Amino acid sequence: MITLTGVQKSFGANRVLAGVNLTIPSGQSMVIIGGSGTGKSVLLKCILGLVRPDGGQITLDGQDVTKADRDAFLARFGMLFQGGALFDSLRVWENVAFRLLRGAKALPKADAREIAIGKLRRVGLKPEVADLFPAELSGGMQKRVGLARAIAAEPEIIFFDEPTTGLDPIMAGVINELIREIVVEMGATAMTITHDMSSVRAIADRVAMLHAGVIQWTGPVSELDATPDPYVQQFIHGRATGPIASVR
Template sequence: MISADNLFKGFGPKQVLRGVSFDVPKGESLVVIGGSGTGKSVLLKCLLGLERPDSGSVEVAGLRNPRPQVLAAQVGMLFQGAALFDSIPVWQNIAFRLMRGPGRLRAPEAKALAIEKLARVGLDKATADLFPAELSGGMQKRVGLARAIAGDPPVLFFDEPTAGLDPIMSAVINALIREIVTEMGATALTITHDMRTLRDVADRVAMLHEGRFYWQGTTDEALTTDDPVMRQFTEGRTTGPIPTLR
């Protein structure tokens, strides 16, 4: 459902991705970890068609090197900062894509669907008429999650889903992601630095290091491996093969 074949991507003299290859089968949840500046966001943009790789290819939901407009109906995306539109109410944020293009929903249908998805992420119908500025950070994340699943897409992407949240709300968001991915039978790719998210969400883990997928394995293997790079990252050590000044 999600795959990359020998992806290379650079910006000027800086080579970010140096031959990234992986496959995520249907229904699996892959968590990608790696230090700041290692190319996780660039990889995500390549998968979404927002950046074109210099060489190599991607395939998402059966679409090879898709344009974002074509891919939109097949994927849901939870952005790191929720990325809600401030000027429209919550229900319109959730149904934004579904109210546009061929087969678009009319406003009453769109609002009913938004209320249904809000209930799925633990928010009541009164939230539908609020504006993003009236929501807490945790509520904004839940609304972002409701938007991601609004069209029941087969593929879900999560970019640092617990960034900026306290430990309790982080656990709530992780649990919702795990439940929804399982319930929908969706294929998911999550980018995170949060080891709690890794434990709660991942079926399999991959580490992006030095421009490639340096390590791949199960969640248990990720937390118990003797590999020095993985151990330094998962345990947050300041000494080891990963430089702390970069």
């Protein structure tokens, strides 16, 4: 569904993406791993058109994303942000229904609220939560609200940016399980950025490792542990020494 060919991006003298080649198949869950500052978020922003690559091409269903109608293009995506990114001044249901209440196809408030409550139930939150404000929720509940918002408009493609950051291991496991269930139920194409190897194993169909501006390795999650690639092995086992440390 999404193809990246020779994608490059620099910020001044800092070359972040040095020719990324990657294919994300339709209906599959791709997880991007790699150290901090390796360009994972920049890659995601390039796909969404928030950052324009310096070179290469990104296509969605064969269409160059830079030439697509922006509203129609972005309508195909849902996004779970790393920090939740909920609007403090809006009630929970209004956060979940944010997209549904705007644009040419905006729904009446009553209909949008009903859909929002249904999505909140899907992520394990009771209807009473709908009228609370984000500040009244725990971190885990806020993450669930963010997930409900990401799926509210039934997107074809969902991006997850560090979905378990800041959560305890039990809640991280709950979020991972929810993400996997929802992606399978919706038949969505998913792309996740994470450092959390438990998330990788729970969410991924395929894994790609971004290092030094290129995809160092990619393959099915079932082959992750067995690959002899020294970069992957150092990263997944958290070793202090290895090829990644040697270039820092």
